[in-house]
Amino acid sequence: MNIQENRVRVTDLGPATLETYEETRRELLRAADRLTRRIRQMEPVRTMEEMNELLEADRERKLLMEMISSCSYIIEWLATGRRPGNRRGIERRASYQREIPTDPARLPTAVWFDQEDEQEAGDAEMKHFRLEAALRGLTARERDCYVLAHGQGCSFSEIAGMLHVSKSSVGTYMARAQRKISHNIGHVVIMRVG
The missing domain is CATH 1.10.287 (Helix Hairpins)
Structure with a gap:
């Protein structure tokens, strides 16, 4: 051989x-x-x-x-100084591409208030604190879509027209927002001082 x-x-x-x-x-x-x-x-x-x-x-x-x-x-x-074929350099990325993804579940949300404040605050303010805590972690676009749909009762096509995105993009933003909010609601921590 x-x-x-x-x-x-x-x-x-x-x-x-x-x-x-x-x-x-x-x-x-x-x-x-x-x-x-x-x-x-x-x-x-x-x-x-x-x-x-x-x-x-x-x-x-x-x-x-x-x-x-x-x-x-x-x-x-x-x-x-740029990767060939890219339409945009890293300095010209869209906002969702510049985000640093974080898992909101790993960052517990704490709402601080005194017991006297709790008695004065009432249910409306407690709901506001919980809503703000639940909306944390959403991107600006997800928050806009969610507030327009659930807060103002707009349809997906109306939201798409207002934000200048496609109707399917609105659906995607809404699905992401709903998933994040559902996850955040279970992880809201309310701490009482006093």
Whole structure:
């Protein structure tokens, strides 16, 4: 059994800078061009050995093209400072993309008041405290949709028109808000002082 030894040539390209990637891409383009010329010279194919040689050269050319594509991607990223293909940079994200997601259940909500205040406050103010505690953790858009739907009795299509979003987006915001509120209601902690 004859085992062939694969030899890999390792070339130190130096630091990963824009210039080194551009030089690497130039060398890869030259190698791909040489291979393309060699493939053209091999045609027309007359024997099976020539066909195998042509297929191997074509595989090498495809690999080189993938490497060129990767280098171009990295060069664009290094040159612009942004990920290629992104429409917005991180500094221009929408508000929901800039949010840091937190689980409201892990942050217990505490409402502080004295016992005398409790007697004076009555049920309306207690409900207000509970409502505010339940609404914590909602994004501004979820809060707007929830208040418009449940507080003012607007339909999803009316809310969509007011907020300039689609009706399905309103449904999504409402579902998220309802899920968060349901979760928050069970985790409201009322602490009495005094």
